[in-house]
Amino acid sequence: MPLTNPPPDAIAGLSLSEIAQMAADGRLPPVEKWDPDHCGDSGMRIAADGQWWHEGSPIGRAALVRLFSTVLRREPDGGHVLVTPVEKLSIAVEDAPFIAVEMESEGEGEARRLAFRTNVGDLVIAGPDRPLTIEDRGHGEHPYLRVRGGLDALVARPVYYELANLALDEKPGPDGRTGLWSDGAFFALEPQKEAGPA
Template structure:
């Protein structure tokens, strides 16, 4: 059965203007406005590699994980919840809620804009509302992109290397996107 409710978006073959239009058209539920009482635990987990699990078993239907990802939010205390207007359930997130699996770049220097494709089927344009950062973790640097509602995407290694190559063009190392400079110097 084809997926019609929330089909995945892709960077492939799209200009930045088309990417921005697709993001605008998709929209997102207003989970930041929903504040029901906490109802319990979802028995769900998002593993470090981006795999979603329910009661210990991987969720194999991508359409299902895409649907869940639309009602995911990070709380002020750092915990994650799945939230609807009437229900709020805890979900364990091992590292970040999303993975950035592809990147495209348009423009040069201060005019550059970077767009990222997430494993959830969403697209995000890095900029003031979606900053790039590097978090130092026990196992080394973790390159991240702010997505929405406190959620982040960790960049997959090939995407990180592609970004690092662009960052090394500047001193200090960093990249421009959507009018914002993100420095990666420590």
């Protein structure tokens, strides 16, 4: 479970056990349990670079963005809303709502654990319920990390390069692709190889 009110802005120097405990202690509003009527559009947008906007102006207060991020939910139709117990407002999301901006690794091979911090302060350990994927969402293949409840983070380029460097030192995964293990799950960092002619 992600933590949306992180104590420091960085996770460098923390052990994965400390990060896991911080994530486990995180408390988020139960947005999945709220079902108010849709009240319209929020006038807000999350740009592909992770910047939050309201009516054409960037939201500069990090604390306000963090607050809004805790009531963000992805709907079954793929749209995004800001939801409270009494109202639900649409919000435009150009790509993923979050950016994974920092990564820490502990262990090697199948014992490795990877922890990430997002631009809004979520702390996430990649694993079976929080996969790392390479996807093409209409603008080329990019790495994504599941944060919570259908909400993903685009993995920032420098963080992806860190992952790729770690993966190059590891043995290929069960399917022969280059990737990394985290929390008992293997995540390929390259697309599925196409089978050749029979």
